[in-house]
Amino acid sequence: MISIRVLPICVVLLTSPLAAEKAEDYGLDEAQVKRFAEARVPVIDFHVHLRGGMTVEKAVARQAVTGIKIGVLRNLGKGWPIETDGQLREFLDSVAGRPVFVGLQVNDRDWMDKHASDLLARLDFVLADTMIMPMPRDDSEPVKLWLAEGYTIDDAEAWMERYVRHNLRVLSEPIDILANPTYLPPALEDRYDDLWTDTRMRRVIAAAVAGGVALEINVRSGLPHDRFIRLAKRMGAKFTFGSNNFDDRPINMARCAEAIDRYRLGKDDMYSPGAPPGE
Numbered sequence: 330m331i332s333i334r335v336l337p338i339c340v341v342l343l344t345s346p347l348a349a350e351k352a353e354d355y356g357l358d359e360a361q362v363k364r365f366a367e368a369r370v371p372v373i374d375f376h377v378h379l380r381g382g383m384t385v386e387k388a389v390a391r392q393a394v395t396g397i398k399i400g401v402l403r404n405l406g407k408g409w410p411i412e413t414d415g416q417l418r419e420f421l422d423s424v425a426g427r428p429v430f431v432g433l434q435v436n437d438r439d440w441m442d443k444h445a446s447d448l449l450a451r452l453d454f455v456l457a458d459t460m461i462m463p464m465p466r467d468d469s470e471p472v473k474l475w476l477a478e479g480y481t482i483d484d485a486e487a488w489m490e491r492y493v494r495h496n497l498r499v500l501s502e503p504i505d506i507l508a509n510p511t512y513l514p515p516a517l518e519d520r521y522d523d524l525w526t527d528t529r530m531r532r533v534i535a536a537a538v539a540g541g542v543a544l545e546i547n548v549r550s551g552l553p554h555d556r557f558i559r560l561a562k563r564m565g566a567k568f569t570f571g572s573n574n575f576d577d578r579p580i581n582m583a584r585c586a587e588a589i590d591r592y593r594l595g596k597d598d599m600y601s602p603g604a605p606p607g608e
């Protein structure tokens with residue numbers, strides 16, 4: 330029953346900082362872990378923040394528990410953990426040589442001009458979302474859309490048109506992954522099907538496909554919804570998984586297996602920056 334591939338996982342478990350954790354803590358069973366580890370379809374969580382007690386060592390151990398490979402990242406931008414090239418270098422050095430993918434979540438729209446290209450070249454991937462947007466106009470200061478008290482939306486339809494343009498701007502950057510696609514702010518989230526028309530979805534997906542940007546299937550937020558994923562697959566988009574953790578506690582990863590089965594995601598549907606490091 331026990332294959333050769335399972336043995337090194339057990340060895341890692343005995344010595345890992347997550348020694349007490351089990352696949353079921355992540356909403357997975359042993360068969361799924363084995364299936365993920367065998368990587369018929371690359372299953373990679375590219376949205377593991379090193380924050381709230383999460384460390385690269387724990388990320389490596391988590392890979393062994395879940396069979397899901399990990400991309401670790403930190404936020405880059407004004408007011409975020411990494412603002413300077415010195416801090417960027419320190420981060421890259423701190424995770425160098427570990428068997429995980431290494432990325433950044435970019436929160437300002439001029440990140441590609443602000444940092445040394447030799448440092449950016451050391452990244453396996455760059456992830457961005459659309460959740461920070463200038464309000465109320467395109468030339469206004471950006472606001473964090475999840476902080477609802479910071480702004481108002483008077484006309485939802487007009488805002489959606491601006492928001493789709495904002496999506497296209499983010500997708501035009503040299504990024505690899507769009508996190509939390511089709512995110513809507515708290516005031517509009519119950520109007521998802523009404524505001525995210527097929528036409529608007531198609532504009533976002535077409536830009537992602539054209540720019541070679543993969544679309545995250547987030548395991549915590551439920552974004553994007555079923556209709557978007559089906560449309561994106563038909564339009565030839567690539568997908569990734571993301572958990573967007575705030576701490577080091579286990580996260581239910583069941584959506585990975587569900588999405589692979591429901592949308593029949595194969596190797597060619599998934600984004601991968603090359604062979605997993607350390608293999």
Ligand SMILES: [Zn+2]
Nearest residue numbers: 376378434573
């Ligand atoms: Zn994030």
